[in-house]
Amino acid sequence: MLWSGLAVSLILNLVTNNRAVEGLEPGAYDYTKYHTMDEILEWMKMMQNNYSDVVTSITYGKTYEKRNISLLKIGQKSNEPKKMIWMDCGIHAREWIAPAFCQHFVKEILGSYKTDQKIGEMLKRLDFYVTPVLNMDGYVYSWKDNTTRLWRKTRSPGTADCMCNGTDLNRNFYANWGMVGISRNCCSEIYNGHSPLSEPEAMAVTDFLSTNRDNILCFLTIHSYGQLILLPYGHPNISAPNEVELMKVGLAAAEAIKAVHGVAYTVGTPPNVLYPNSGSSRDFARLIGIPFSFTFELRDKGEYGFKLPEDQIQPTCEEAYQGALSIITYVLDKNFPRGAATNVAATLWSVVFAVWLSTAIV
Numbered sequence: 001m002l003w004s005g006l007a008v009s010l011i012l013n014l015v016t017n018n019r020a021v022e023g024l025e026p027g028a029y030d031y032t033k034y035h036t037m038d039e040i041l042e043w044m045k046m047m048q049n050n051y052s053d054v055v056t057s058i059t060y061g062k063t064y065e066k067r068n069i070s071l072l073k074i075g076q077k078s079n080e081p082k083k084m085i086w087m088d089c090g091i092h093a094r095e096w097i098a099p100a101f102c103q104h105f106v107k108e109i110l111g112s113y114k115t116d117q118k119i120g121e122m123l124k125r126l127d128f129y130v131t132p133v134l135n136m137d138g139y140v141y142s143w144k145d146n147t148t149r150l151w152r153k154t155r156s157p158g159t160a161d162c163m164c165n166g167t168d169l170n171r172n173f174y175a176n177w178g179m180v181g182i183s184r185n186c187c188s189e190i191y192n193g194h195s196p197l198s199e200p201e202a203m204a205v206t207d208f209l210s211t212n213r214d215n216i217l218c219f220l221t222i223h224s225y226g227q228l229i230l231l232p233y234g235h236p237n238i239s240a241p242n243e244v245e246l247m248k249v250g251l252a253a254a255e256a257i258k259a260v261h262g263v264a265y266t267v268g269t270p271p272n273v274l275y276p277n278s279g280s281s282r283d284f285a286r287l288i289g290i291p292f293s294f295t296f297e298l299r300d301k302g303e304y305g306f307k308l309p310e311d312q313i314q315p316t317c318e319e320a321y322q323g324a325l326s327i328i329t330y331v332l333d334k335n336f337p338r339g340a341a342t343n344v345a346a347t348l349w350s351v352v353f354a355v356w357l358s359t360a361i362v
């Protein structure tokens with residue numbers, strides 16, 4: 001009796017699991033809609049199931065409300081040591097286009113790495129670490145109802161003398177913390193927290209980046225809105241040692257973006273093209289030695305702002321995808337020069353040709 005009960009429940013389980021996976025076949029997931037946190041978590045499971053040879057999931061922290069913060073690690077197995085590319089979306093809850101972009105990015109690289117030589121090369125040399133929604137508590141809250149749709153911060157409580165909830169995660173990192181473009185009022189949208197890394201979400205990212213700092217080549221953090229590519233630093237008096245190169249790479253990305261649908265992105269440091277700020281994850285990444293660190297501010301320039309209509313999800317993601325690829329291609333070529341192997345082959349061929357030529361003359 002017990003065994004038959006067990007067998008029935010096992011079969012039922014299998015059927016239910018299969019159904020869950022079947023319901024989320026790649027073609028079935030709608031990338032032109034915004035999705036709830038639960039749907040995005042299901043999507044993450046689906047990507048692991050459907051691409052189990054190249055996708056795994058890593059949980060690297062917990063939010064204030066005890067949700068597991070997870071990323072998808074995407075890359076082909078290799079005997080050679082690999083480098084890392086970081087991408088996070090949804091650090092600010094209301095910027096719904098950002099998580100939509102992370103999902104689009106993952107779908108595109110997984111759908112093309114077997115047929116597109118450039119993407120294939122990327123996945124051989126690099127592992128992508130993509131967090132679709134970093135500020136999960138805030139994201140869930142922004143889906144609650146119309147009154148919470150524009151929530152930006154985390155959901156941690158204020159202090160004894162300040163009753164508002166939430167810290168601006170992108171002011172909470174240990175990078176010139178509290179210096180410019182922040183507020184000490186916990187009710188402000190840009191409250192930087194009672195101390196650096198007061199937020200477990202910022203702590204989780206900090207731990208991950210610090211542990212892997214020598215291997216991470218590129219840090220991309222996706223926001224909206226404004227159509228900007230921002231480089232470090234947010235503080236007006238501090239500049240990155242490779243600012244000229246960052247600017248060059250950023251401008252090339254903006255060109256790649258414009259080539260898709262003609263949309264113009266502006267490139268620069270926050271004080272030059274937006275406003276000064278401090279305590280951002282982008283600045284922290286550059287500060288600990290990750291050479292290429294950029295913030296993307298996706299569409300638009302304020303017409304719809306954070307409530308970007310769903311019919312703009314696809315074009316926004318298509319163009320930003322080319323921008324991200326432009327940066328990652330530069331980083332890949334710089335660290336894994338293709339010239340080396342090609343040059344050896346070219347030299348060998350010219351020797352063979354010279355020998356043949358000399359024989360021919362004689």
Ligand SMILES: [Zn+2]
Nearest residue numbers: 092095223224
């Ligand atoms: Zn933002």
